[in-house]
Amino acid sequence: MKEFERKQLLERVNREGATVGVQIPETIEIQGEMIDLREFVFEIKRRDTIPAGERERVDQAKRNLRRERLERLQPIEDNEVSYEEGRQLANDIVGIDRALNALEQLRPVDLTQEEKLQNAADQKRWMNFLKKALGRGGGASKRGGR
Incomplete structure (x- = not known):
């Protein structure tokens, strides 16, 4: 060539x-x-x-x-x-x-679909925990302040 x-x-x-x-x-x-x-x-x-x-x-x-x-x-x-x-x-x-x-x-x-769903459920539980923890913290200070 x-x-x-x-x-x-x-x-x-x-x-x-x-x-x-x-x-x-x-x-x-x-x-x-x-x-x-x-x-x-x-x-x-x-x-x-x-x-x-x-x-x-x-x-x-x-x-x-x-x-x-x-x-x-x-x-x-x-x-x-x-x-x-x-x-x-x-x-x-x-x-x-x-x-x-x-x-x-x-x-x-x-991540498999199951792992994605598990991660989403974990995040949701964590957010609910934080909301409750912050809500209790705020409620306790309000009760303590009366």
């Missing part, structure tokens, strides 16, 4: 906004294993947040995708592939970046 072609491919994969309009690949081979990447991302993304039980699975997927991105980028950087092979690798990289962006946008769920 010619130097300007290599630079062009590298610029494409490193460009801000390179993933705009790009679809997540249906499947991808990572470390010799075929992964239904689009299905996985959509399954996780449907939830809008990462459930506590899924956090490790999502984190592992992101690590694997980042590693695979680097492995596909290296032959382009080292000029070890033809321009056609480089174009295919660049397409793969942009697709991987699209999947990574989708997974990065998810918010982790730090």
Whole structure:
């Protein structure tokens, strides 16, 4: 591949906004294993947040995708592939970046719904306690002042 072609491919994969309009690949081979990447991302993304039980699975997927991105980028950087092979690798990289962006946008769920309800109930009890304590304190001083 010619130097300007290599630079062009590298610029494409490193460009801000390179993933705009790009679809997540249906499947991808990572470390010799075929992964239904689009299905996985959509399954996780449907939830809008990462459930506590899924956090490790999502984190592992992101690590694997980042590693695979680097492995596909290296032959382009080292000029070890033809321009056609480089174009295919660049397409793969942009697709991987699209999947990574989708997974990065998810918010982790730090508290389960039950924990949120428990915290709200604890706050309510604390506020009631403070109101009573302050009310008794005020009532006692009024009685003491008569």
